Amino acid sequence: MTFSSTIEEVNSTRRKFKISVPASSIKDAFQAVATEIQKTAEIRGFRKGKAPATLIRKFYMGDIVKKAADRVINEAYSSASKTVDFQIVSHPHIEPVNQFDESQDFEFSATVDINPKIEIKDYQQIIIKMNKNLEIDVEAEVEKLLNNYARALGKTEKDESGRVIVKGDVANVSYTVTHDGKLLEGKEAKNQLIELNGSNLAAIEDAIVGMKALETKEFPVDLPENFADADLKGKTVQFSLVLNSVETLVPSAFDEEFAKRLGYPGMDEVRNNLRETIKRSNEEARSNVAFEQVVEQVLTTNEFEVAESLIESTIDRAIADANSRLAKDAQIKPENEEARTKYRDWANKQVRGILALGHIARQEGVSVTDDEMLRDMASYAMANQMDPQQLVKRAGAQVYDEFRGQVMIRKVISKILETAKVEYTAENTDTK
Incomplete structure (x- = not known):
């Protein structure tokens, strides 16, 4: 399809394409659309796709005009916009200048927003x-993460020496929790493993450090304001805890099995x-x-x-x-x-x-x-x-x-x- 176009600078961020399509191209578009419609048109007295072109134009002229206009506008604008040296950032706003008719040239404008090409300065020494x-x-x-994974995927071994538990050990504990003398249901635990690595409430870890296996201890714990249970936020509870065993953590080796587990x-x-x-x-x-x-x-x-x-x-x-x-x-x-x-x-x-x-x-x-x-x-x-x-x-x-x-x-x-x-x-x- 042939056409001519010029570009008007509306402002620094907007351009208007002024496009003119000759009558010959309009006529070709009308004919192409009419032929496409003719292939599937059903008109009484004729087999599907066999109605003459004159009847197609008579019964389907509205569709022909709309589809031909869309085709001409889309093709002309698409071709014109490919040759510009600026970035278009919006859909075109189309405005016909004259009526779309196969007997005359068709003119329209397409207004778009653009991202103007500018040179940014003074950014090298920010x-x-x-x-x-x-x-x-x-x-x-990488090594730090691997070591964390190795500990997470490792296993524990009981220490039967009778020594006290220290930071870095794993405590196997059972405990109950009370508040104002009342047992808190659902807060108890049996044979829970707690690694004494500073990731738990400090009051709990500090109380466990220095205990020996099978020793029992009662101690208060001040729960933080961001504690998960809203009813216990900021409150003091009483732990009754038994250290079942002192255990040491044996990290997983960096081998193929370790990799596959990851x-x-x-x-x-x-x-x-x-x-x-x-x-x-x-x-x-x-x-x-x-x-x-x-x-x-x-x-x-x-x-x-x-x-x-x-x-x-x-x-x-x-x-x-x-x-x-x-x-x-x-x-x-x-x-x-x-x-x-x-x-x-x-x-x-x-x-x-x-x-x-x-x-x-x-x-x-x-x-x-x-x-x-x-x-x-x-x-x-x-x-x-x-x-x-x-x-x-x-x-x-x-x-x-x-x-x-x-x-x-x-x-x-x-x-x-x-x-x-x-x-x-x-x-x-x-x-x-």
């Missing part, structure tokens, strides 16, 4: 404050997976900490406008996300102007920040391969005990773009961190 614990030794972290054929696969998981987790944590700081500093030194449609769609997503956490009678209506106004500044900054990182990616030649995107998706799925295909079924094909975008942001942040001045602190960095 100052980032980051918690010291995000500066990690990956191999050391779901892998061998230790190389275990280490490789842990390495990738740790790297991804650390990269994601560093990216999360740096993101707001990078965006804040980049946007301070780089002024540019963004398409209104991107801001509006970001507000829509924010409201939908808020509604997912609200009761039905507290839902926010998408058209609620007060709510949309509340989210507008945040959405504007969010869109500008993401687009700024996209421009930096272009300037630095940062891209994301399909393999990188799929590996990130698989790592996320494994961490959440899901099959990657479940993600696709649940979120649709757009999940690929979402993961590609997440990887892109992390890669850009990592690139910026290469030249940024990173100040490590002992305290948590506020990332809100």
Whole structure:
């Protein structure tokens, strides 16, 4: 199909395609659509698909005009939009200039929002404050995790020496719990193994340390305010505990059986997976900490406008996300102007920040391969005990773009961190 087009700059974030299609192409579209309809048309007195073209036009002209117009507009706009040097970020708003008729040229406009190509400056020497614990030794972290798994999958052996139990041992205990002299049903335990490694309530571990096998002890325990049982939060209960035996933990050996219990054929696969998981987790944590700081500093030194449609769609997503956490009678209506106004500044900054990182990616030649995107998706799925295909079924094909975008942001942040001045602190960095 032949056509001619020009592009008008409406403003910095909007362009209008002005497209003219000659009558000859319009006539071809009419004929093609009429022929397609003729193949399946059923008109009394004629076999299916055998009615003459004149009758097809008589009975189906409305359908012919609509389908031919859609075809001409879609094909012409699609071809015209492929030759531009800017990124289109919205669906086109189509406006016919004249009537669609096969006897004359057809003109229409297609207005779109765009992401204008700009050069981001002054991002190479950004100052980032980051918690010291995000500066990690990956191999050391791998060994730490392996040791944790080895202890979790290990076994215990009774110590028959008669010695007292110490930190690092495993206590086999039975106990009952009372409050105000009343036995708490469901809080008792028999032959429970408690590893004295600091992960339990300090009062319980401290009471057990120094006991010998078969010794009994009664002691109070102050339960924390965040205790799981709401009725006992912040209260003091009384434990009556017997140490059945002192046991030592024998960690599992790093062998093929250990690997298979973790779901892998061998230790190389275990280490490789842990390495990738740790790297991804650390990269994601560093990216999360740096993101707001990078965006804040980049946007301070780089002024540019963004398409209104991107801001509006970001507000829509924010409201939908808020509604997912609200009761039905507290839902926010998408058209609620007060709510949309509340989210507008945040959405504007969010869109500008993401687009700024996209421009930096272009300037630095940062891209994301399909393999990188799929590996990130698989790592996320494994961490959440899901099959990657479940993600696709649940979120649709757009999940690929979402993961590609997440990887892109992390890669850009990592690139910026290469030249940024990173100040490590002992305290948590506020990332809100």
